[in-house]
Amino acid sequence: MHQRGSIWNWRGWGPLRALAIAALTLVPLLVVLASFFDPQVDAWEHLAAYVLPGVLWNTLVLVLGVGIGVLFLGVSLAWLTAVCNFPGRKFFSWGLMLPLAMPAYVLAFVQVGLLDFTGPVQTVLRGWFGSSAWFPPIRSTGGVVLVLTLAFYPYVYLLARNAFITQGLRAVEAAQMLGYTRFQAFWKVALPMARPWIAGGVTLALMETLADFGSVSIFSFDTFTTAIYKAWFSLFNLSAASQLASLLVLVVLVLAVIDQRLRHNRRYAVKSFTPVRIALQGGAKWAASVFCALIFAIAFAVPMVQLVVWVVDVWKEDFDSRYPVFLLHSVWLAGVAALVVTVLGLLLSAIRQHHKDNTTQLIVRLATLGYAIPGTVLAVGVFIPVAWLDNQLITLAAWFHWDVQQILKGSLVVMLAALSARFLAVAFQPIDAAMQRITRNQGNAARSLGLSPKKVLLHLQLPMVRGGLLTAALIVFVDVMKEMPITLMTRPFGWDTLAVRVFEMTSEGMWDRAALPSLAIVLAGLLPVILLIKKSESGFH
Amino acid sequence: MDALHLDAVVLGYGGKSVVSELSFALAPGEIGCLLGGSGCGKTTVLRAIAGFEPLQGGRIALNGHWVADANWQLAPERRQIGMVFQDYALFPHMTVANNVGFGLREWSSIDKGRRIDEMLELVGLSDAGKRYPHQLSGGQQQRVALARALAPGPTVLLMDEPFSNLDVELRERLSIDVHNILKETSTTGLLVTHNQQEAFAMADRVGVMVDGQLQQWASPYALYHEPATRHIATFVGDGVFLPARVSGQNCVSFELGELCRIQPLDVAMDSDVDVLIRPDDIQHDDSSPVRAKVLERVFRGAAFLYTLELPSGDRVLSLVPSHHNHAVGEMIGIQLEIDHLVAFPKG
Numbered sequence: 001m002h003q004r005g006s007i008w009n010w011r012g013w014g015p016l017r018a019l020a021i022a023a024l025t026l027v028p029l030l031v032v033l034a035s036f037f038d039p040q041v042d043a044w045e046h047l048a049a050y051v052l053p054g055v056l057w058n059t060l061v062l063v064l065g066v067g068i069g070v071l072f073l074g075v076s077l078a079w080l081t082a083v084c085n086f087p088g089r090k091f092f093s094w095g096l097m098l099p100l101a102m103p104a105y106v107l108a109f110v111q112v113g114l115l116d117f118t119g120p121v122q123t124v125l126r127g128w129f130g131s132s133a134w135f136p137p138i139r140s141t142g143g144v145v146l147v148l149t150l151a152f153y154p155y156v157y158l159l160a161r162n163a164f165i166t167q168g169l170r171a172v173e174a175a176q177m178l179g180y181t182r183f184q185a186f187w188k189v190a191l192p193m194a195r196p197w198i199a200g201g202v203t204l205a206l207m208e209t210l211a212d213f214g215s216v217s218i219f220s221f222d223t224f225t226t227a228i229y230k231a232w233f234s235l236f237n238l239s240a241a242s243q244l245a246s247l248l249v250l251v252v253l254v255l256a257v258i259d260q261r262l263r264h265n266r267r268y269a270v271k272s273f274t275p276v277r278i279a280l281q282g283g284a285k286w287a288a289s290v291f292c293a294l295i296f297a298i299a300f301a302v303p304m305v306q307l308v309v310w311v312v313d314v315w316k317e318d319f320d321s322r323y324p325v326f327l328l329h330s331v332w333l334a335g336v337a338a339l340v341v342t343v344l345g346l347l348l349s350a351i352r353q354h355h356k357d358n359t360t361q362l363i364v365r366l367a368t369l370g371y372a373i374p375g376t377v378l379a380v381g382v383f384i385p386v387a388w389l390d391n392q393l394i395t396l397a398a399w400f401h402w403d404v405q406q407i408l409k410g411s412l413v414v415m416l417a418a419l420s421a422r423f424l425a426v427a428f429q430p431i432d433a434a435m436q437r438i439t440r441n442q443g444n445a446a447r448s449l450g451l452s453p454k455k456v457l458l459h460l461q462l463p464m465v466r467g468g469l470l471t472a473a474l475i476v477f478v479d480v481m482k483e484m485p486i487t488l489m490t491r492p493f494g495w496d497t498l499a500v501r502v503f504e505m506t507s508e509g510m511w512d513r514a515a516l517p518s519l520a521i522v523l524a525g526l527l528p529v530i531l532l533i534k535k536s537e538s539g540f541h
Numbered sequence: 542m543d544a545l546h547l548d549a550v551v552l553g554y555g556g557k558s559v560v561s562e563l564s565f566a567l568a569p570g571e572i573g574c575l576l577g578g579s580g581c582g583k584t585t586v587l588r589a590i591a592g593f594e595p596l597q598g599g600r601i602a603l604n605g606h607w608v609a610d611a612n613w614q615l616a617p618e619r620r621q622i623g624m625v626f627q628d629y630a631l632f633p634h635m636t637v638a639n640n641v642g643f644g645l646r647e648w649s650s651i652d653k654g655r656r657i658d659e660m661l662e663l664v665g666l667s668d669a670g671k672r673y674p675h676q677l678s679g680g681q682q683q684r685v686a687l688a689r690a691l692a693p694g695p696t697v698l699l700m701d702e703p704f705s706n707l708d709v710e711l712r713e714r715l716s717i718d719v720h721n722i723l724k725e726t727s728t729t730g731l732l733v734t735h736n737q738q739e740a741f742a743m744a745d746r747v748g749v750m751v752d753g754q755l756q757q758w759a760s761p762y763a764l765y766h767e768p769a770t771r772h773i774a775t776f777v778g779d780g781v782f783l784p785a786r787v788s789g790q791n792c793v794s795f796e797l798g799e800l801c802r803i804q805p806l807d808v809a810m811d812s813d814v815d816v817l818i819r820p821d822d823i824q825h826d827d828s829s830p831v832r833a834k835v836l837e838r839v840f841r842g843a844a845f846l847y848t849l850e851l852p853s854g855d856r857v858l859s860l861v862p863s864h865h866n867h868a869v870g871e872m873i874g875i876q877l878e879i880d881h882l883v884a885f886p887k888g
Contacts (some may be wrong), residue, residue: 441630447617448591448624449644449693455618459646464634 014355022367028381036246074156101525104151105214113511156201163194211374211429310515345427436466452458549599574744594619623690636668782815829874
């Protein structure tokens with residue numbers, strides 16, 4: 001029996017429930033933003049004089065360079081594999097997604113190891129030509145842009161390919177009926193139609209670029225993320241770190257708003273026909289194969305081979321009793337984070353389904369903003385309030401003559417909170433997509449067949465979103481394993497994971513010794529990529 | 542005791558009411574239908590009976606027990622109501638058999654299996670139990686939805702536009718099948734539809750809803766031949782109004798002659814009224830002195846539907862057996878054959 005007008009039906013519950021989860025993202029965000037509006041003069045003077053000019057210039061160059069790079073690579077590869085036919089197309093259409101499995105920092109140190117003066121490539125070249133001084137240096141701005149482009153082009157590739165497959169060919173055929181050549185049709189019709197998808201992919205790639213910490217630190221290329229890390233760990237200046245974080249957040253929020261806008265413009269057309277691909281002829285056919293093969297090789301195949309070679313080289317002396325601990329920490333952290341984040345994602349989605357008011361919907365959108373916020377920023381944003389809370393607790397403990405130095409600070413709670421905030425959106429999306437496929441009438445049918453709301457959740461909704469939950473847990477698991485800055489900055493002292501080990505080895509330039517943990521991470525990373533490939537294959541073929 | 546009883550039910554969202562003061566009852570085993578255009582509030586009534594919409598006023602009883610009024614409502618799962626949804630709302634992750642057995646959780650597995658078989662046989666899908674909903678055609682999915690709703694033996698079966706996603710032929714066959722199944726199982730049913738043919742084929746009692754109000758609750762025959770309002774007269778079936786003058790307590794006279802009925806008309810002598818003329822009221826008769834000009838004709842297989850122009854310029858419809866094949870522009874003889882005089886004051 002159900003009483004209307006009771007406290008349980010109060011309309012404020014929706015926003016409040018959503019807010020309880022959103023706090024995980026909103027508190028760090030607001031803490032960081034607050035320091036922008038409360039500038040510390042000393043910190044600012046130092047930053048403005050020594051840090052900001054270089055960091056701002058580097059960030060600008062990086063965003064422009066990677067933006068143009070992923071746009072070119074992503075769109076051209078997507079067009080070739082989605083619309084054209086050439087030798088090897090079938091393989092490349094999924095093979096070109098594989099670089100997603102490789103964290104940017106792994107690709108970065110492998111490329112540096114390969115292409116540096118002492119690396120195998122230049123050594124071979126010196127053997128042939130006597131000198132390799134003409135070889136462009138990999139440790140340069142161009143090198144960073146190249147590596148990040150290779151690491152992040154799959155975002156554009158995936159979305160653009162989706163657009164071309166669902167609407168591109170039909171549009172090209174329609175344009176050809178109206179007298180356009182294929183080339184004209186591509187520029188005048190297919191490309192403009194795919195613009196929201198392409199722009200969405202570029203936005204995601206740029207968010208990853210701004211959030212990247214591992215690769216730029218391998219190149220000693222100073223950006224916001226490395227500056228935040230240095231301010232915290234080298235200068236022990238938390239306020240400088242949070243000032244920098246607040247600037248980065250402002251840039252990133254602009255991207256997040258653009259991304260949200262673009263999502264509304266993407267309407268998925270249901271594909272009801274099998275497209276006839278454009279068969280490339282003669283030279284063009286082989287040029288396409290070579291181009292795809294080249295990108296596949298330098299973004300994935302060659303780095304994988306190099307990793308394996310290094311692992312074989314150092315396996316005997318490097319693999320010792322510390323490795324099971326690294327692995328255990330990584331798996332434990334990823335497992336707990338996956339569990340926590342999946343449950344939070346499910347709750348958030350259930351709240352969104354139950355409370356349809358605009359306030360709740362807005363708060364849910366804010367709660368999933370964490371994917372846009374770089375890990376370094378979240379680490380700072382979580383640490384500051386936890387440190388404050390700790391001080392209160394310690395004061396309180398002193399009242400009871402209980403002497404403690406820290407309670408939450410330096411515990412796994414900080415790390416889990418920051419990781420959850422960062423990856424909540426990653427879990428939320430597949431769960432919410434599954435949840436939305438349950439119609440109101442299906443829920444009503446179960447009610448009229450005698451199930452209470454709780455039993456409907458248990459017997460109908462949970463089984464129906466099971467696939468979404470598993471996907472969410474898997475993606476979060478792997479993302480946490482790959483994650484570097486949050487783990488590095490918030491872990492308890494000496495609590496090392498595989499990613500931390502990679503960072504420590506690469507910061508000393510020992511590429512071969514970073515290979516073993518990297519290989520483990522890449523192999524784990526292949527799992528969700530295989531899932532993604534399966535999904536896109538079943539959707540389009 | 543009625544299986545379903547609605548007493549002055551008021552429904553609405555926020556401040557505005559969608560359904561006002563609705564009352565009707567269904568005896569056990571009777572099939573009722575709410576007929577109306579989209580947005581008339583008929584689906585809201587169904588959802589309120591199922592327990593998905595709160596009442597703003599009035600009350601609802603099932604089998605003589607009050608289940609909802611303005612202050613409280615029994616949860617949907619405790620009402621023992623079956624519902625067939627417009628989109629069927631089958632559970633895609635379960636087999637057909639598990640869908641049908643979903644409401645039988647508390648039954649023993651032997652009884653449950655037997656009941657599922659019984660239900661599948663009833664709807665003619667005995668060998669589809671192991672299949673999944675997406676492997677079935679629309680008509681088959683509809684039958685599964687019906688079997689699922691009937692399996693727990695509901696007090697009342699509610700059907701929300703159950704045939705609207707099916708093609709015309711299937712719709713006709715299924716509406717007859719469902720009617721027979723309900724009668725066979727003595728299930729009380731309430732159907733909501735915008736399709737009169739469906740309402741006529743299925744229901745013992747039909748209610749026409751306009752703007753949230755029930756304008757008439759009657760048998761299909763009475764609805765067609767004795768419509769209570771001008772709106773129902775035009776909404777249900779074809780027909781035209783011809784101007785007439787009241788010529789006696791029970792009679793009107795108009796262009797085609799004088800018509801009388803047993804009950805008084807309740808309209809003042811000599812006042813102007815409109816008389817409802819159905820296509821089956823105008824019969825073709827070559828020997829008749831009354832002639833009308835064929836303006837349009839629609840071939841309907843067994844019959845032609847002619848639009849005829851009377852000497853006064855007024856138009857009537859006439860349903861004529863199709864061996865009377867007349868060209869447009871031809872003058873044909875007609876005769877009035879009317880059993881039910883329906884007249885409304887001019888307005």
